[in-house]
Amino acid sequence: MTAGAAGTAGAAGTPGAGGARGGFETLAIHAGQDPDPVTGAVVPPIYQVSTYAQDGVGNTRGGYEYSRTSNPTRTALEECLAALEGGTRALAFASGMAAEDCLLRTICRPGDHVLIPQDAYGGTYRLFDKVLTTWQLSYQPVPVTDPQAVKHALEQRPVRVVWVETPTNPLLSIVDITALAALCANAGALLVVDNTFASPYLQNPLALGADAVVHSTTKYLGGHSDVVGGAVVVADDGLGERLAFQQNATGAVAGPFDAWLTLRGIRTLAVRMDRHSQNALRAADMLAAHPAVTEVFYPGLSAHPGHEIAAKQMRGFGGMVSFRVRGGEEAAVAVCGRTRVFILGESLGGVESLIEHPGRMTHASAAGSALEVPADLVRLSVGIESADDLLEDLRSALR
Numbered sequence: 001m002t003a004g005a006a007g008t009a010g011a012a013g014t015p016g017a018g019g020a021r022g023g024f025e026t027l028a029i030h031a032g033q034d035p036d037p038v039t040g041a042v043v044p045p046i047y048q049v050s051t052y053a054q055d056g057v058g059n060t061r062g063g064y065e066y067s068r069t070s071n072p073t074r075t076a077l078e079e080c081l082a083a084l085e086g087g088t089r090a091l092a093f094a095s096g097m098a099a100e101d102c103l104l105r106t107i108c109r110p111g112d113h114v115l116i117p118q119d120a121y122g123g124t125y126r127l128f129d130k131v132l133t134t135w136q137l138s139y140q141p142v143p144v145t146d147p148q149a150v151k152h153a154l155e156q157r158p159v160r161v162v163w164v165e166t167p168t169n170p171l172l173s174i175v176d177i178t179a180l181a182a183l184c185a186n187a188g189a190l191l192v193v194d195n196t197f198a199s200p201y202l203q204n205p206l207a208l209g210a211d212a213v214v215h216s217t218t219k220y221l222g223g224h225s226d227v228v229g230g231a232v233v234v235a236d237d238g239l240g241e242r243l244a245f246q247q248n249a250t251g252a253v254a255g256p257f258d259a260w261l262t263l264r265g266i267r268t269l270a271v272r273m274d275r276h277s278q279n280a281l282r283a284a285d286m287l288a289a290h291p292a293v294t295e296v297f298y299p300g301l302s303a304h305p306g307h308e309i310a311a312k313q314m315r316g317f318g319g320m321v322s323f324r325v326r327g328g329e330e331a332a333v334a335v336c337g338r339t340r341v342f343i344l345g346e347s348l349g350g351v352e353s354l355i356e357h358p359g360r361m362t363h364a365s366a367a368g369s370a371l372e373v374p375a376d377l378v379r380l381s382v383g384i385e386s387a388d389d390l391l392e393d394l395r396s397a398l399r
């Protein structure tokens with residue numbers, strides 16, 4: 001475990017949806033996952049089915065009528081996610097972007113205004129900038145790491161949603177969720193937290209006052225780079241119902257096999273996140289002392305401006321590290337091409353380490369905007385391989 005985190009996360013003792021109780025690790029393995037009542041199978045079956053026999057018109061078995069509306073494998077995943085985030089309702093989607101889109105079209109109406117971060121996943125920015133503006137949703141990038149700036153923006157005009165990531169992608173900035181939740185409650189705005197980088201093991205935004213949590217389950221929750229998925233989790237039953245209506249009406253649901261793969265990944269989330277966090281801290285420490293590196297972004301470093309808040313609201317600091325390369329953009333691109341254990345590729349959160357150049361890859365869609373990332377930036381998703389191998393790989397790529 002990385003040092004210093006106080007640990008609001010973990011949902012320990014929270015009754016899980018479906019009745020499971022216990023600490024985080026217990027919920028990850030049991031919530032929504034009772035042994036199959038017919039065979040005793042200890043792993044929820046993959047219900048690869050589109051429709052269900054009814055015992056008379058409208059007389060369904062357990063409420064299942066059609067798999068866009070609900071599917072037992074997806075239900076298992078959703079109950080587990082709700083338990084891990086300490087919510088009452090979770091919905092599983094075909095991707096993180098589908099989850100974001102469904103959430104925004106549920107809680108916003110054309111004409112509404114949204115505050116977005118100055119540092120966020122490029123695809124989230126693209127959704128606001130290129131898709132939802134055509135739906136007359138206006139947005140404004142604000143420095144969400146500064147509660148005073150958010151307060152000021154909330155005072156200027158009515159705001160429907162404040163959207164944040166913490167830690168942010170790719171600069172690993174930390175947002176004070178409790179402070180923003182209080183400001184949003186005052187202003188009548190909803191606070192949405194993209195919890196992808198932390199995962200529910202390291203951080204539970206609903207417990208800190210957020211109204212909704214979104215995940216790209218493609219990342220740490222799935223954890224093995226073998227499935228694309230997304231989720232929304234909420235604590236308010238009414239909002240949960242509205243989301244379920246919208247999800248069924250628009251249909252970007254997680255398929256049964258994808259839900260099953262994600263659930264399989266979740267069972268080991270806690271041990272993986274501990275190792276990700278340990279390895280990332282070692283990588284960040286090494287990079288911070290390296291002459292070819294000008295700046296390291298990792299909330300576990302005591303010099304990080306968000307370190308104190310991260311230690312308060314997270315249980316550990318996660319597996320993502322970014323750094324700037326002294327030689328500039330071309331040198332950063334070259335480093336990305338020279339590693340042998342770190343695989344050059346987009347995405348993050350899998351057991352294997354990945355390296356990428358955000359400016360030309362994941363965040364290319366933010367070029368020229370307030371969310372543009374430094375050209376000399378390299379992002380690492382530090383995996384759970386032997387830490388010594390990872391460090392040696394980075395050192396030799398920087399040589």
Ligand SMILES: Cc1ncc(COP(=O)(O)O)c(C=O)c1O
Pocket residue numbers: 095096097098121123124165169194196197215216217218228229230347
């Ligand atoms: C922080 C964050 N949110 C959302 C997404 C979108 O998720 P997906 O790729 O599953 O659609 C990503 C993807 O990289 C991400 O990094």
